Amino acid sequence: MSRTLHRDVAVIGGGLVGSSAALALRRMGFSVVLLDKGFCGAQASGVNYGGVRRQGRPPEQIALSQRAHAIWPRLKDLIGIDGEFVRSGHLKLARTGAEMASLEAYAARVADLGLDLELIGGNRLRERFPWIAGDVMGASLCAGDGHANPRLVSAAFAHAARHAGVDILEHTPVSHVEKALDGFHLSASSNTDIKARFVINSAGAWAGPFAEAFGEPVPLYAIYPSMIVTEPLDVFMTVNIGAEGGGIYARQVERGNCIVGGMRGEPLAEPDFSRPTGSGAVTIMNRAAALFPALRHAYAIRFWSGTEGEMADRNPVIGFSRTTPNLIHAFGFSGAGFQIAPGVGEVLAELVRDGESRTPIQAFAIDRFARTTQGSRADNVLCGEAAGALGQQISARRFAGSALRIE
CATH class of the missing domain: 3.50.50.60 (FAD/NAD(P)-binding domain)
Known part of the structure; x- marks a missing residue:
């Protein structure tokens, strides 16, 4: 009927x-x-990926992002669960001098928009976050950002x-x-x-x-972000990680699993569906191991992709x-x-x-x-x-x- x-x-x-x-x-x-x-x-x-970040957004998005920022701590009252939301901070890494200059320019551009960004030089970064390795020139920290479980x-x-x-x-x-x-x-x-x-x-x-x-x-175009989750490990990653110029992002949940992304999957014959690629998975795992020694020899237990719209x-x-x-x-x-x-x-x-x-x-x-x-x-x-x-x-x-x- x-x-x-x-x-x-x-x-x-x-x-x-x-x-x-x-x-x-x-x-x-x-x-x-x-x-x-x-x-x-x-x-x-x-x-x-589950990133709950304001840092890195175009200035025209910040007012909207700030409005959402006030909602996330109230999730339990609004929808009945906290969604594993953690205000861990979002640390954006600069691997070159040019990337560090870009972070500095962004911090100046949004200085009056309430993000309270902290620029951190390479030596100080290694002191505060000794679990980050590699040739990292510095970073920008937005302490009020975090991550949550999208599922x-x-x-x-x-x-x-x-x-x-x-x-x-x-x-x-x-x-x-x-x-x-x-x-x-x-x-x-x-x-x-x-x-x-x-x-x-x-x-x-x-x-x-x-x-x-x-x-x-x-x-509007379809993109296929691809993610990896590792086996549970001892908790070492204290902030949500991004990188200026892209290529990798990572976070660790309370259970110890690390979620790592930075590559794209590919559509199947039916383009509504997608899957990670083997080469992409290996690439992102190698990038993660180079930056985070604690992930070396860890097992990646699950891979996935999805379809998003990009303007x-x-x-x-x-x-x-x-x-x-x-x-x-x-x-x-x-x-x-x-x-x-x-x-x-x-x-x-x-x-x-x-x-x-x-x-x-x-x-x-x-x-x-x-x-x-x-x-x-x-x-x-x-x-x-x-x-x-x-x-x-x-x-x-x-x-x-x-x-x-x-x-």
């Missing part, structure tokens, strides 16, 4: 952005339905939203979205029709076809559509959405309620990518294959079956 749901807001994509927005909207009193092709939080939101946090936001009264429809791909005089009409699997006043496109790596169908094409300028799209009233976009977080997602959820809820947000988001407007040619579906209808590609998070993890030793 078919059913029709009448809701204030329909959220497409059940990642951390979508579920946090749904929760914030419900707490404001709106009726909300959240649709996901797979399980909520099973894609990028649940398989990312717990993402699922918990969706659970809290459901508990608050959000209709969460998992394994429910959207097949049709249409703008009508009274709002939006959506058709989904399980013979479900939805009528909503607002639609939020929080579709992650699959948001592009949706935006283009409403006349707003964007340069050409590495800033997300957040805000109202410029072509379609009451359509809101929130996607393209370029591998750095985990920390800011709870803040983005609050911003999206404010946009629905107030038509604007108290947090500046002008830099993330979708019309910064305006093109001279519009999408082929100028009648504001999304259907067929494009709808099937929308941000319904799909579990894309592929774990290696054998353990490898870091040499």
Whole structure:
């Protein structure tokens, strides 16, 4: 039997952005339905590295990041668990003089934005963090940053939203979205029709076809970050580690496992799915062993990858559509959405309620990518294959079956 749901807001994509927005909207009193092709939080939101950092973000993201920064310590009150959030600090390493100069320039650029960065020279770095080896010139420390468990946090936001009264429809791909005089009409699997006043496109790596169908094409690309987790070791890594110029990031959890990343996986024949590469795994393990002697000869027990959406300028799209009233976009977080997602959820809820947000988001407007040619579906209808590609998070993890030793 078919059913029709009448809701204030329909959220497409059940990642951390979508579920946090749904929760914030419900707490404001709106009726909300959240649709996901797979399980909520099973894609990028649940398989990312877990860094909760403000350091290193473009200055235009800092206000939003600071808003999210205030939410993370309150997770238990908000979603029922702390998500293994630890305010460990985030240490960004410089391996060359040029990289150290870059860290110094960044610290000066954000000096008035509340990050309280501490620049550390090479000698002092070795005194404070003797477990870091190699030719490291110095570092920048943001003591208030940290890390958390994405597999717990993402699922918990969706659970809290459901508990608050959000209709969460998992394994429910959207097949049709249409703008009508009274709002939006959506058709989904399980013979479900939805009528909503607002639609939020929080579709992650699959948001592009949706935006283009409403006349707003964007340069959104899929990327496949790849991570490794080691066997439990004695705890030695006291901060969340990054590196200027990229190439490696690492953290250690209370149980002793180290999570290490810095390489990309590759898509499978069905590009929604990805897996790590053998060469990438070996490369990142060797980098980790060179920087962290405690990891030499440790076993890597699990490998995984996921699919994320990256924008050409590495800033997300957040805000109202410029072509379609009451359509809101929130996607393209370029591998750095985990920390800011709870803040983005609050911003999206404010946009629905107030038509604007108290947090500046002008830099993330979708019309910064305006093109001279519009999408082929100028009648504001999304259907067929494009709808099937929308941000319904799909579990894309592929774990290696054998353990490898870091040499």
